[in-house]
Amino acid sequence: MEIHLLGAVELFARESSVRLRSDRERCLLASLALDLGRSIxxxxxxxxxxxxxxxxxxxANLYTHVSRLRRVxxxxxxxxxxxxxxxxxxxxxxYRLEADPEIxxxxxxxxxxxxxRAAAGTDPRTLALFEEADGLWTGEALAGLPGNxxxxARVAMAERRMSTLHAGLAxxxxxGQFEEVAAEAAELAGRHPLNETLVRHHVVALYASGRHADALDVFQQARRLFRERLGSEPGESLSRAHTLILRRAPLTDLVPGLPAPSPPPAVAAxxxxxxxxxxxxxxxxxxLGRLLSAERATGYSGSVITIEAISGMAGVGKSELALHAAYRLGERFPDGQVLVDLRAHSVTLPPLTAEAGLGALLRAFGIPPxxxxxxxxxxxxxxxxxxxGKRAVIVLDDAQNSEQVAPLLPDDSASLVLITSRNRLTELxxxxxxxVDVLPLDDAIGLFRRIVGPERATDTDKIAEIVNRCALLPLAVEIVASRFKARPSWDLGHLLERLSRRPGRLLEIRDGLREVAAAFEMSYNALTAPQRAAFRRLSLLPGTDFGPYAAAAIVGEPLDRTERLIEDLLNCHLLQEPRPNRYRFHDLLAEYAAHLxxxxxxAAxxxxxVLRLTEYALRASDRADRLLRPHRSRPALPVPAPASHVAVPGWADAAAARDWLADELECLLAVEWRTRQEGNARKAAWLAHVLAExxxxxxxxxxxxxxxxxxxxxxxRVGDPRAESRALLDLAAIHSRASRYTDATQAAEPALTLARAxxxxxxAAEALNQLGVLxxxxxEYDAALKILxxxxxxxxxxxxxxxxxxNNVAITCLHMGDHRNALKTFTESLSxxxxxxxxxxxxxLLSNIGDLRRRAGKIASAHSAFVEALALSAGEGSDIDRAVIRMNIGTTLRIPEEFDSAVELHTSSLAVFRRYGDRKYETSALNALGAVYxxxxxxxxxxIHHEGALRQARELGIGDDEAAALRGLGIASGALGQYxxxxxxxxxxxxxxxxxxxxEEEALACDALAQLLLGQGNPDEAREIWQRALALFEPFNDTAAERIRKSMIEIDRTGPSCRKKEA
Structure with a gap:
């Protein structure tokens, strides 16, 4: 006789199947056989x-099935x-099944x-045991058997099988069966893509088979999947394997005891x-050749960073050299090519601090602020x-000193860092x-001829004298050649004569500029008066680059005329265009323009x-924000009337306004900072409020x-309590979003006091609203209701x-179990x-109504509300709004039937909350994901997920999430036998x-506790706890209440007076 559980549940005698009459009978056989020798x-x-x-x-039904199974x-x-x-x-x-375990x-x-598993390490005969064991499986365990x-049981058995498969693959x-392992691991990983051990087997086997490019590609695919589904990077073991492959490590480091040559590294996406x-x-x-061979010159290995510190005088071409190297090295450093301007010589903004530089790098690599x-x-x-473990080229441009740069250098990375600075960074x-010295004479002459053309650049001696007057600096040669090209009536002698004039107005300029002052002044003097004014005033713009509207504001000309002036300055090489419709100065020219x-x-x-620029930023931001948030409460004082020549973009709709704000936000924040530094704190404060939301x-x-x-x-300071209260509320809102509830309260409470006074x-109403939500x-639901x-x-x-x-009142009522008032208030708010x-x-609000329906046990209706909310949010909501709704949808799916979809919804939402730093919703998502598992x-x-939620809930002081995490831990611990x-x-x-x-949370915890007690043989205590849960559920969840009543009736039926006979 044989009892088969590793596939369909079947009973065999003389190699033929014995008929089992129903799923109930098969479930009874599986239950007793799985727990062979144990009483159930x-x-x-x-x-x-x-x-x-x-x-x-x-x-009685159970007794019937037991009797039939005994006979079979x-x-x-x-x-x-x-x-x-x-x-x-x-x-x-x-009941207990007694039988020989071998059947x-x-x-x-x-x-x-x-x-x-117990057999010795590399004995091939051991492999036969693994193969014999796995050969017993004919399909999914308990295949076709329904029920939770x-x-x-199916999941637990599959986990046991997976553990044994890992041991066999190892x-x-x-x-040395690398190709076989690669094939089998690929098939298994396809069915279990989030199993890191399988992915590691697959990656290492590919690497050992000489398919190193495939190995790294599989790792990158897995990394992307982990980020999307789990919101996290691969674990230590898999990441370590990837690092070792990048380092071209020997196989003994990946498969202990097996010597093998290491394949060369391969590129990733x-x-x-x-x-x-x-x-x-x-x-x-x-x-350039030295930079391109930098990794080889330093004895490159997978975790050794290569740093090149490029120094030289201003205008010598350090940044352009680093930029060309970064482009050329893209294929060898495929994980990123990123440049950050450290602003050592910005004329409008201070040098980036190390903290700010790190922030810029992290944003460039996709980490949100x-x-x-x-x-x-x-x-x-x-x-x-x-x-x-990444290979990237990082360009740190215009560094001030070693202290600014040192914290920005990666560690344990195969990256190349190119640093440009006017100073020699000897402390690194x-x-x-x-x-980088000035250009060799022949190269400077060649640069001049390339710009001017061969027809007018015939006299090599005069060109040599011209480029020497430019101090052999590429920037100065380009400017002079461009000016000469734009003046067809000039000849080389005329150009040389102009360059020989002494730049008297610039004698007081610092040494670094004196070298090229003649070249700059000649080009500047050749500009028209409006072009010269634009050149000077554009140097006052804060930020690393600017667009045409901001330029028009600070220049003081209409937009179309400003755009023509920008084009003129581009043609003269006095401006650069790093990307379409964004412009900037070379820092040397910015310094020269600011000096002029x-x-x-x-000063006036x-x-x-600068005032025109601030007013432009205020008006444009305010107009865009009004399109996005037409009902937002506005300051009592209006935004000032537009100054002359202050053009503001027009947008067709809110979406276009939002795109503009997203593109310009960092520049607008720089304007706020510059305005504040210039001493115009009033306008800076207005701009801060406009940009706040x-x-x-x-x-x-x-x-x-x-x-x-x-x-x-x-x-x-100026004694404006109304404006101060708004600023404090803006501050409180940010603290609240960052889950800093104490800081938020400390800002909102004085805001309320000021508003009332x-x-x-x-x-005052807005301050109370924020305090109620906090x-x-x-x-603290009672306090919240009173304040709201x-x-x-x-x-x-x-x-x-x-x-x-x-809406906030309704949410609070919902958490207090007052569903009637919650629904009434939600409906009024929705209207x-x-x-x-x-x-x-x-x-x-629709998402909140869906949550109410879910808590009431109306799952289908809740699901419909969530889906409708998600459709509405697609065009109007934020990433966090949509993540919350997706998380809510996940709570309405059937488990285990829709397990994969539920996990995907919860993990994608969790990734969004972590990306934005919203720790409250992150805590909720961890609990939701734990419940699904x-x-x-x-x-x-x-x-694992509930423990993470518990830590965060306690740190943040979120009581309902803490209770949910404890409940989830209790349920999981009971299932694991940790009673x-x-x-x-x-x-x-x-x-x-x-x-x-x-x-509601109290009822859920009591319900789970009662089920635990009943399973432990304490029906009387379970009934008492269920009585408490029933009283809590009855006002709002008929489904849960009816289920508990049935459980209590069953306890009563099988109580001491009703249990005289055993089946």
């Missing part, structure tokens, strides 16, 4: 056979003479796999690239983690210095230019904290503000938002939920 309580068997839908008399087993044993005869025994309301394929599999228990690797346009490089063959920590050490650690011992601005423009004229939604939280604090300080009901976040009620009373006719506060046409907030029987994975921990967690969850007045 009758209640547990009822649950295994019927789940949540037991018959009216489950014990006895008859099968008689047919083939099996001894001892398998028998189903009963004792103390529990059950699962137990035979366990024996063979244990023997194989069957799915849970043995075959030690035996390229990622970030922000290099500006490059120009033709004249000469510099030696310097909200996910970037604020401290130098934390940013350095994150940057080095991002670059670990790991950097190879390269001094001081000489030729009065320069101040007027968009910068907040885009995750520019560190920058927002700085500018809103400065704004609040300014309004406090100044009689500003609008701001109380809700930390589980106070906010509503002040809203008056403000329908948008009233709808938002009503107002639809009347206003605010689709973004309407989507949020637990429902599917993956209790170890569930434990003491399970009970402790569930009791703590119920107590915490009671304390924070969250009846």
């Amino acid at each position: 309580g009758q209640d547990e068997l009822v649950d295994r056979l019927w789940g949540d839908d037991p018959p009216d008399d489950p014990l 087993l006895r008859e099968a044993a008689e047919r083939d003479g099996t001894r001892p005869v398998p028998a189903v025994r009963v004792r103390a309301h529990a 059950v394929d699962w137990h035979r599999y366990i024996r063979l796999s244990a023997e194989a 228990w069957a799915q849970s 043995l075959r690797m030690r035996l 390229p990622v970030p690239r922000n290099l500006p346009r490059r120009h033709q490089l004249v000469g510099r063959e030696g310097e 909200s996910a970037i920590p604020q401290g130098l050490q934390e940013r350095t650690a994150l940057w080095r983690a991002v670059l670990t 011992p790991s950097a190879r210095p390269m001094f 601005a001081v000489l030729e423009e009065s 004229e320069r101040g007027a230019a 968009f910068a907040d939604s885009e995750g520019y939280w560190p920058e927002g904290v700085e500018m809103h604090r400065a704004a609040a300080d300014h309004w406090h 100044s009689g500003d009901d609008t701001v 109380r809700w976040y930390v589980g 009620g106070d906010s509503l009373r002040l809203r008056g006719e403000d329908m948008w503000g009233r709808s938002r506060t009503l 107002g938002l639809r009347e206003l046409g605010d689709r973004r907030l309407e989507a949020r 637990s429902a599917a029987g993956h209790h170890a994975e569930a434990t 003491a921990r399970a009970r402790r967690c569930l009791e703590e969850a119920a107590t915490l939920a009671l304390n924070i007045r969250s009846p």
Whole structure:
């Protein structure tokens, strides 16, 4: 006789199948055979056979199935003479199958796999044991058997099989069967793409087979999948294998005990690239050749960084040389080619601090501002983690000193760092210095001829004298040649004469500029008066580049005329265009132009230019923000009327305005900073408020904290309490989004005090709204309701503000279990938002209504609401809005049937929350993902996610998420047999939920605790706990309440007075 569980559940006698009459009978056989020799309580068997839908008399039905199975087993044993005869025994309301373990394929599999694991290291005979064990599987375990228990058992058996497969693959690797392992691991990884051990087997086997490009490609595919599905990088073991392959490590490092030559590294898919346009490089063959061979010259290996420190005087071509090298090295460093301007010689902005430089690098590599920590050490650690194992070219342009650069250098990375600086960075011992001198004479002459053309560049001696007058600097030669080309009436003698004039106005200029002052002045003097004014005033623009509208504002000319002036300056090589419609100065020309601005423009004229720029930034930002948020509360003081020649973009719709704000936000923030530094704190504070909500939604939280604090300080100094209260609320909003609830409260409370003192009901209502939400976040629901009620009373006719506060009231009621008032308030809020046409907030509110329906057990209706919300949010909402809705959809899917879809929805949402640094929603997503894993029987994975949620919830002080995490841990621990921990967690969850007045969470914890107690043979205690859960569920969840009533009735039926007979 044989009992088969490793495939369809079947009973065989004399090699022919014995008919089992139903799924219930097969489930009973599987239950008893799987737990061979162990007693299983009758209640547990009822649950295994019927789940949540037991018959009216489950014990009588169970007895019928047991009797039939006894007869089938006895008859099968008689047919083939099996001894001892398998028998189903009963004792103390529990059933047990007694039989020889060898007749059950699962137990035979366990024996063979244990023997194989115990056998010595590389004995080929051991492989036969692994193969015999795996040969017992004819398909998925318990194939076709329905029900939650069957799915849970199926998952556990598959995990056991996977563990044995890993051991077998490891043995075959030690035996050198690399191609076979690569094929088998590829097939297995295709079915289990998130199993890191399988991916590692696949990658290492490919590498060992000489297919190193394929190995790295498989790793990159897996990394992308982990990021998308799990929101994280591959684990240490897989990442280490990837690093070793990049280093061309011997196979002994990857497969201990196996000597093998190491294949060469292969390229992976390229990622970030922000290099500006490059120009033709004249000469510099030696310097460029050295940079192109830098990795070989330093004895390159996979974790050794190569650093080239390129120094030389201003205008000598350091940046262009580094840029050409970065472009040329792209194929050898495919993980990114990134340039960051460190602004050592910016004339409008200070040099980047090391913290700011790290922020720019992290953003270039796809880390959003909200996910970037604020401290130098934390940013350095994150940057080095991002670059670990990668091969990228990093250009650190215009460095000030070694202190600025050192924290920006990666660690454990195969990257190349090119640093340009006017100073020799001798304090960087790991950097190879390269001094870039002026052009050789022949190269300078060649550059001049290339620009001018051979017809007019015939006299080599005069050209040599001209380029010597340019100090042999490429920048100066280009400017002089371009000016000569634009003057066809000039000859070389005339040009030489002009260059020989002494630049008297610039004698006081610093030494670095004196070398090229004549070339610059000659080109500048040849400009028209409007061109000269544009050249000077454009140097006042903050930021690394600028667009035409900002240029028009600071130049003081209409847009079309400004665009023509920019084109003229481009033609003269006095401006650069690194990307379409974005312009910038070479830093030497910016310094020269700024010097001229001081000489030729009065302080009042320069101040007027910066004022025009600020007013442009204010008006353009305000117009765009009004399109995006038409109902947002605005400052009492209007934005000033436009100055002359201040053009503002026009946008067809809100989407276009949003795109413009996204493109210009960093420049607008730079304008705010420059305006503040110029002493115009009032306009800077206005601009900070206009930008507040968009910068907040885009995750520019560190920058927002700085500018809103400065704004609040300014309004406090000038005695404007209304404006100060708005600035404090802007600051509170950022702290709240970053889950810094104490800081948020400390900003919102004085904002409320100021608003009340100044009689500003609008701001007071908004402050109360924020404070109410903060109380809700930390589980203080009674306080939240009171504060939000106070906010509503002040809203008056403000329908948008009233709808938002009503939504928050409804959410609080929902968490308190008051579903009737929650639904009533949600409906009122939804009506107002639809009347206003605010689709973004309407989507949020529909998602909240869906959550209410889900909590009430109306899963299909909840799913419909979530889907409708997601459709609305597609065009109007933020990434976080859509991630929340996707997470909510995941909670309505059936497990285990829709397990993969649920995991995908939750993990993609989790990745968004982590990317933006939204730790509250990250905590909720971890709990939701843990619940999915637990429902599917993956209790170890569930434990990991709930433990992460618990840590964060306690750190943030979020009571409801803490209770949910404890409940999830209790459920998972009970399933893993950790009954003491399970009970402790569930009791703590119920107590915490009671304390924070969250009846739904209390009911869920009590329900889970009762189920645990019943499974442990404590029906009376379970009934008492279920009575508590029933009282909590009855007001809002009829489905859960009815299920608990049935469980309590069943306990009563099988109580002491009703349990006189055993089946």
